[in-house]
Amino acid sequence: VSANASPELFAVAERCAGTARTKGASAVAARAYKVRDVTVQWRDGRLEQINEATTRGVGLQLYVDGRYAAVTSSDLRPEALDTFIGDSVAMTRTLAVDPFRSLPDPSLYAGQAGIDLGIDDPAYPTVTPEARRRLARELEDAARAVKGAEAILSVTTGFSDNRSESVRVHSNGFEGARVETSFWTSAQVSVKDADGRRPEDWAAAGVRFLAELPPAAVVGEEAAERALGRLGAMKAESGILPMVLENRAAGLLLGHLMGSLGGQSLQQKRSFLEGRRGQAIGSEGLTVTDDPLLLKGFGSRLYDAEGIAAHPLKVFEGGVLRNYYVDTYYGKKLKMAPTTGGSSNITWKLGGKSAAELVAGVGNGIQVTGFLGGNSNGTTGDFSLGVQGFRIRNGRIAEPVAEMNISGNHLELWKRLVAVGNDPYPYSSSRTPTLVFDGVQFAGR
């Protein structure tokens, strides 16, 4: 299966790879790309900003006399590229020899899924400037039509579309191309609170195919309702409570856990998950798969960043850690077979209940709708994150809370995962459902 990438991108990549070989590289991976991005921002009844450009560039991974460098340039004038590649090869020779560096084993290139991922919309060229502005305006109109809209101070909306083409050529036989489109609507609403605060919230939707965008009105209304829901938010008392984590926020928390699954973290002794393959990290509900072949996913791909053919990878199964993210280089250092160096789409084994049913099942707790800063220590698993959301009282959403924090250690937290929703967040490569945790430390008043 070959994507519709333009032949001139292949020509640029092949020319760069050839130049690198001529200048002394023993092996090379060359990537060339071209990305067109258009964004329209609309604010309070008129256009605020339009951005429109096509960017391009090349990237080379150079293997020279047992040494390694990765270089990129947007200066594609042929004579400048030749000089750049020659200088880069010379620079690589000044580094230390690294016996673990090589292109992937070519056998890993074989076995690409022969499917259409559904990530390239042929209707992309039909988007007009008028359509972009109309959508942005409709988003605002919908936000201003909700009940309570008189508290709205400002509405900023946006529409963006993107088409990206990239090709990859390796000196040991790999050739690949990838073309993808995406279309996004978003709305951000600020509202006036009683004490001079101007709380804001947002909603957004993104799709691979323009025709699949949800109506602008849905996104605009959601942003306004979320912002109005923030009115009067206060911090609640500190305590250890159940947490219902909204689907669109949950990907961040999972990301902190999964950040310690990378080969470099393991090999550099910076991962609390080192040596834990086969062990229970979470409860039965933690069943997570990396699925690069998901139809229309934002992380979908037929080959990974090294050209390795993409396959679904079980990460957690019934709470048990099954696989790490290991690329060719750290695989050699760790004496492990490479899986893939980076995540694609994160999918969950879903539960049977909706977010509302999960909230109802938690008598007294906090629904977290968003994070604010904080961090996670990948070496120890300790985390501490700012949160906002709502109190849950008697199984119902009650008053909004803000200026609060959760903290703990991932090795304890994920064992307290007691329920998984049926509602994967569709607008991200991390398709996380609503998650319910027991006994989470909240800090507030």
Next chain:
Amino acid sequence: MSRRKVTSLGAATLASTTPTDLVTGPADAAGTPPAGIGYFGRFGVDQRMIRAALAEALSHGGEYADLFFQHRVENRYVLEDGSVNRALTTVELGVGVRVVKGDQTGYGFTEDLTHEGVKLAARTAAAIADGPARPLPREFHAIADLPSRYSVKVRWEDVRPEKKLPLLTGLNEKTFAADPRVKKVNVTFADEASVVMIADSTGRIVEDAQPMTLLYLSCVAEEHGKREQNVYGVAGRSDIGFYTPERLDRVVREAVSRTTILFEAVQAPAGEMPVVLAAGSSGILLHEAIGHGMEADFNRKNVSIYSDKIGKPVARPFVNIVDEGTQGEARGALNVDDEGNAVGKTLLVQDGVLATYLHDAISAKHYGVKPTGNGRRESYQYAPMPRMRSTYMLPGPHKRDEIIASVKNGLYCTNFSNGQVQIGAGDFTFYVKNGYLIEDGRLTRPIKDVNIIGNGPKVLEKIDMVSDDLVIDEGGWTCGKDGQSVPVSQGIPTVRVASITVGGRNERS
């Protein structure tokens, strides 16, 4: 979307120079570039191109247009497992075209520095306006009297990798020698040579060569089967002379001590308590609690918690908060901002009263004031907006020891990794990597990994002690806003916040 973050070190996307002569090479065979076009003449840029692009930009009624040319070469060298075994080089060459009408902006950019390529980008940007073409100035003139703030004797493009690599290997050896518990050392070194040229429809042409360097050291230590990791980093607009033996020794000492002290560290408690912030990188509090909220784009849009507070008291009279770009070696220093405007010192808070927003050209026009030199952008791919440079608090009347002694039960925070703020609600956080419990006025057990969350105006009111020991942090801070990253600095004297929420843990009953 509404959230702005700052991160240190690891998040910085910097780098540096190959031995290429792309940056330093002489003007091309076409001969000496015409007056006003210095550096970019070698890429075929001339006054004819500038004039044609600006004419196209103003062809639909835009009130103002500018071109932002940039050539940036970044090199990054990484030491892992004892040797410098990888390098990463990035070359960026391109031009951004901006057209402004009132508060509205049209923006396009291209890497194709031909007359036709630049004109096409200008035509795209022009579409923001809808009206008759505006005239161009008769003459373009180069601004020649820029300050010369960066401390650079030797340009990065003239430093061979062989001169840089021993810095990394030397740090590696010293770090392992410093403590037997050290098991892994990673060092990243980056240098960057960026040249920008701004040409605008008022006839100005401004060029600036902006160097940057950054170094950080990450260290993993083991003790009784426990592992801890931490980092220390330094950054500045400087040359290789930045790396004095004293500074390199400090990098090792700080990275090792910040890591090994974690073996003794306990969890901070959860809840509201007094927090003392150590002099230096605690300036992250100012960046989040007030700096972003004072960026005038949020205020002209009426979405900042500070939108109606200019001239009003927001803090004790001894609180003075500044944003400036004139401290030579600082990572946030600039000779000129990315709109070609002069960079000086802006008082955010003067004697406890909210004084001045941070402006770019659009917001300055909106408010009828002079730009403050805060118009910045990540690269030619982005339109500028108001951004901080180096944000800090001036010294106050108290003493550090007196401040610590005043706290019965609280925290003393020394090192931070990142922070974030909601502009409108005013809630902000910063993440503490190292600190101590304060018990009965004394620093006792070390703490680790705790997020602190507060509300900007409420916390400003609660800063009730300010010491005389201002330190501008030497770390490599990078600020993110609307998807654009820019280098910044920050600093503060020791201060006390009477009460703020600490995101720690309490005993489970």
